[in-house]
Amino acid sequence: MAAVATTQHDHAHVATHDAAHAHDHAHHSVSFIRKYIFSTDHKTIAKQFLSTSMFFLLVGGAFALFIRWQLAYPGEPIPLVGKWLPDTLVSNGAVQPGFYTQLVTMHATIMIFFVIIPMATGAFANFCIPLMIGTDDMAMPTVNMVSFWLVPIAGLTIMSGFFVEGGTAAAGWTNYPPLSASGTGHTLWVIGVFLVGFSSILGGMNYLATTLNKRAKGMRMFDMPLTVWALFITSILQVLGTPVLASAVSLLFVDQVFHAGIFIPENLLTSTGGLFPNGANVGAGGGGQPVLFQHLFWFYSHPAVYIMILPIMGVVSDILATFARKAIFGYKAMVFALMAIAFLGFVVWGHHMFLSGMSPLLGTTFMLSTIVIAVPSSIKIFNWLGTIWKGNIHFATPNLNALGFISTFVCGGLSGIFMAIGPIDVYIHDTYFIVAHIHYVLFGGALFGIFAGVYYWYPKMFGKMYNETLGKFHFFLTFITFNLCFFPMHMIGVGGHMRRIHDPYVYEFLKPFQPINQFITIFAILMGFSQLILIFNLLWSLKFGRTAPRNPWRANSLEWAAPAHPGHGNFDRDITVYRGPYEFASPQSKRDYLPQWIRPAHVDAEQEATVVGKH
Amino acid sequence: MSSALSLAHEPVTGIRHGKLGMWIFLASEVMFFSGFFTAFIILRNTNLPVFAHGASELNWPLAALNTVNLIVSSLTMAMAILSLEHGNKSRFQLYMGITFLCACGFLVIKYIEYTAKFSHGIYPGTSSFFGMYFTMTGFHAIHVIGGMIPIGWMLAKSFTKRGYQDWERVEILGLYWHFVDLVWIFLFPVLYLIF
Ligand code: HEM
Numbered sequence: 001m002a003a004v005a006t007t008q009h010d011h012a013h014v015a016t017h018d019a020a021h022a023h024d025h026a027h028h029s030v031s032f033i034r035k036y037i038f039s040t041d042h043k044t045i046a047k048q049f050l051s052t053s054m055f056f057l058l059v060g061g062a063f064a065l066f067i068r069w070q071l072a073y074p075g076e077p078i079p080l081v082g083k084w085l086p087d088t089l090v091s092n093g094a095v096q097p098g099f100y101t102q103l104v105t106m107h108a109t110i111m112i113f114f115v116i117i118p119m120a121t122g123a124f125a126n127f128c129i130p131l132m133i134g135t136d137d138m139a140m141p142t143v144n145m146v147s148f149w150l151v152p153i154a155g156l157t158i159m160s161g162f163f164v165e166g167g168t169a170a171a172g173w174t175n176y177p178p179l180s181a182s183g184t185g186h187t188l189w190v191i192g193v194f195l196v197g198f199s200s201i202l203g204g205m206n207y208l209a210t211t212l213n214k215r216a217k218g219m220r221m222f223d224m225p226l227t228v229w230a231l232f233i234t235s236i237l238q239v240l241g242t243p244v245l246a247s248a249v250s251l252l253f254v255d256q257v258f259h260a261g262i263f264i265p266e267n268l269l270t271s272t273g274g275l276f277p278n279g280a281n282v283g284a285g286g287g288g289q290p291v292l293f294q295h296l297f298w299f300y301s302h303p304a305v306y307i308m309i310l311p312i313m314g315v316v317s318d319i320l321a322t323f324a325r326k327a328i329f330g331y332k333a334m335v336f337a338l339m340a341i342a343f344l345g346f347v348v349w350g351h352h353m354f355l356s357g358m359s360p361l362l363g364t365t366f367m368l369s370t371i372v373i374a375v376p377s378s379i380k381i382f383n384w385l386g387t388i389w390k391g392n393i394h395f396a397t398p399n400l401n402a403l404g405f406i407s408t409f410v411c412g413g414l415s416g417i418f419m420a421i422g423p424i425d426v427y428i429h430d431t432y433f434i435v436a437h438i439h440y441v442l443f444g445g446a447l448f449g450i451f452a453g454v455y456y457w458y459p460k461m462f463g464k465m466y467n468e469t470l471g472k473f474h475f476f477l478t479f480i481t482f483n484l485c486f487f488p489m490h491m492i493g494v495g496g497h498m499r500r501i502h503d504p505y506v507y508e509f510l511k512p513f514q515p516i517n518q519f520i521t522i523f524a525i526l527m528g529f530s531q532l533i534l535i536f537n538l539l540w541s542l543k544f545g546r547t548a549p550r551n552p553w554r555a556n557s558l559e560w561a562a563p564a565h566p567g568h569g570n571f572d573r574d575i576t577v578y579r580g581p582y583e584f585a586s587p588q589s590k591r592d593y594l595p596q597w598i599r600p601a602h603v604d605a606e607q608e609a610t611v612v613g614k615h
Numbered sequence: 616m617s618s619a620l621s622l623a624h625e626p627v628t629g630i631r632h633g634k635l636g637m638w639i640f641l642a643s644e645v646m647f648f649s650g651f652f653t654a655f656i657i658l659r660n661t662n663l664p665v666f667a668h669g670a671s672e673l674n675w676p677l678a679a680l681n682t683v684n685l686i687v688s689s690l691t692m693a694m695a696i697l698s699l700e701h702g703n704k705s706r707f708q709l710y711m712g713i714t715f716l717c718a719c720g721f722l723v724i725k726y727i728e729y730t731a732k733f734s735h736g737i738y739p740g741t742s743s744f745f746g747m748y749f750t751m752t753g754f755h756a757i758h759v760i761g762g763m764i765p766i767g768w769m770l771a772k773s774f775t776k777r778g779y780q781d782w783e784r785v786e787i788l789g790l791y792w793h794f795v796d797l798v799w800i801f802l803f804p805v806l807y808l809i810f
Pocket residue numbers: 174305306308309351352370371373374377412413414415416417419420421425428429430434437438441442445446
């Protein structure tokens with residue numbers, strides 16, 4: 001221990017560390033359950049979030065491949081698994097229309113609520129915030145534990161829909177009523193989303209309190225790395241946006257169970273008469289407003305897309321600066337741009353509803369506010385480019401993924417601008433153009449950023465290095481197949497190919513798109529299976545990876561001051577912050593980096609002690 | 616744990632973690648109920664007769680009684696915090712007890728109101744007004760119950776040998792309790808008084 005505690009100038013101090021740790025170990029005969037299952041340690045919770053989301057990523061990915069198979073080869077049995085599925089879902093092994101709508105719904109629900117949000121906030125906020133602000137744990141560790149455990153419970157609730165009569169939710173992840181206003185599957189969806197939303201609120205609350213209250217000595221808000229800033233601002237969105245989704249789904253629940261006519265319009269007739277037991281006319285007591293649900297839903301769900309992307313923007317900023325060995329370009333501008341995006345995110349929700357029936361004047365305001373978001377977004381893009389400009393760029397796996405993020409995110413942002421223009425959106429709304437957009441921002445943007453972050457912090461999370469060759473291989477394979485899979489969707493979208501359609505070829509004008517769909521499907525399958533490389537790499541390196549040094553990337557932020565595989569309490573040294581997190585190529589140091597925790601008077605001696613390679 | 620390390624220092628903002636967390640949570644709660652109020656306004660404007668008729672069927676004197684009930688409980692909650700801060704245990708038990716009783720009284724009256732509606736064949740599905748009414752008051756009642764659990768726990772604890780001293784925790788609970796009261800202050804006129 002003493003060898004690790006590098007503040008050798010003060011031996012008495014080091015001795016107290018030892019005593020503290022001895023004491024620690026005596027105390028630490030915590031049961032297996034408290035340590036690994038109902039743990040309150042932020043690092044364990046981060047790993048729980050990460051592994052749960054990885055599991056859901058595989059499930060959601062499998063659903064996506066079923067969808068792609070149906071679009072490429074409609075009516076043909078799903079290879080390998082088709083014959084195992086029950087007849088309610090498939091006929092002769094081929095996806096039935098009802099199953100198809102369930103698949104698109106569950107794919108998006110899982111990916112958004114159970115993969116990207118828990119990874120971007122749950123995993124990264126939990127792992128990074130306490131370490132990067134130099135503290136021992138979250139402000140409210142028990143709340144943190146509850147926030148994780150709600151996720152698997154919610155996931156099981158939603159997935160159990162597959163086993164109830166009528167099947168699971170099938171109205172799209174946006175779950176608009178009246179389609180979603182009946183059926184047990186939709187009720188389970190509502191309960192699950194309520195629970196996962198509660199998890200998000202509890203998490204956000206904790207991240208905010210921790211960032212405000214537990215920063216290390218000397219660390220001002222503007223000394224925080226952009227990852228922490230981004231997570232902080234994201235948490236505000238979680239805390240203020242998610243409850244509105246909760247009230248929307250609560251009201252939907254009342255409509256589902258009691259047919260109250262909150263969202264169900266008056267005199268609603270359905271073709272089957274099956275939606276409401278009496279065939280029709282539930283609205284005797286006043287007509288509901290289906291569009292009201294859309295407003296409430298998007299009031300949350302537009303900010304939610306920023307919940308999914310802002311943390312990633314922070315992560316990418318840190319990674320780019322570290323691997324370009326340059327200070328982030330325009331640190332404060334980056335922070336203010338994050339704030340501006342978050343704020344504007346609350347006033348643009350109507351751009352999802354241009355075709356839902358809205359006053360054209362209102363549509364125009366939403367159009368303008370949406371386009372304005374391009375300004376802070378571009379500030380970020382230009383500052384990232386400014387950061388790597390003439391940098392000493394190292395193409396390690398985290399950095400490759402970060403660069404992949406920028407390029408695909410720009411592409412997705414540009415298609416966003418198209419759709420933000422009302423008159424253009426009238427044409428491309430609900431087509432594959434939208435599908436291309438969401439995958440460029442969510443897969444290309446958020447998921448590449450998540451990969452970058454996972455590779456970047458893997459050494460600190462598990463104390464091992466991942467395999468660089470496999471990492472690069474995974475990146476290039478994913479990047480190429482990703483673009484070949486999703487880029488053509490822009491084209492078929494503009495050609496009129498609608499989203500969420502079981503068999504597009506019932507329309508004559510879509511028949512020529514079948515070869516393109518087959519092309520897309522082939523690369524979707526390749527992309528899906530490429531992720532096995534990632535999983536293999538992460539698991540294999542746990543056991544066989546090289547032992548990680550304390551600061552493998554020669555980065556400046558506080559998490560690298562902690563031992564290579566930090567235990568309970570995180571740090572083995574006192575942390576005081578003397579400077580911002582981006583002091584690369586500082587004239588004060590012989591090296592090309594100057595960590596936040598090194599005391600100005602001791603730069604060379606202390607840095608020597610934590611140099612790369614030592615644990 | 617690592618007591619020798621000075622990582623765990625005083626909260627930077629000077630506000631205790633739990634209290635800060637509670638304020639953030641309450642901000643979230645405000646948004647939660649705002650969602651309901653928004654829906655209420657929109658539905659009311661498009662279904663005026665239904666809403667006017669629905670509101671006229673509610674028992675406003677009982678609700679007014681409940682308003683007084685909650686305001687009193689908010690007051691006694693504040694007194695309970697003060698008493699505990701000054702170390703006056705029996706006063707704390709008295710005021711906390713009254714708070715708890717008021718909360719029970721609130722739920723009893725709510726129960727009377729609900730059962731009266733059910734016996735007239737009025738359910739959440741009766742009209743969009745009653746859909747909103749039962750959702751909003753139902754969630755509020757859940758919040759009342761959510762407050763009674765820690766109130767009861769602290770009260771019970773203070774009767775044990777070790778007693779209960781953490782007045783700051785009671786203060787945090789008080790924040791929540793005042794919020795629950797405040798929500799009712801909005802619910803009462805909106806649901807019962809405008810028709
Ligand atoms: C410059 C930035 C952006 C602009 C201008 C923009 C604009 C839009 C517009 C106008 C739509 C509605 C299209 C329609 O349904 O007709 C849309 C949909 C969508 N956007 Fe974006 N967007 C931007 C960035 C993002 C980001 C960063 C994300 C997520 C990380 C995102 C996720 C989505 C999703 C998930 C949908 C589809 C929702 C659905 O299922 O209908 N967008 N975007």
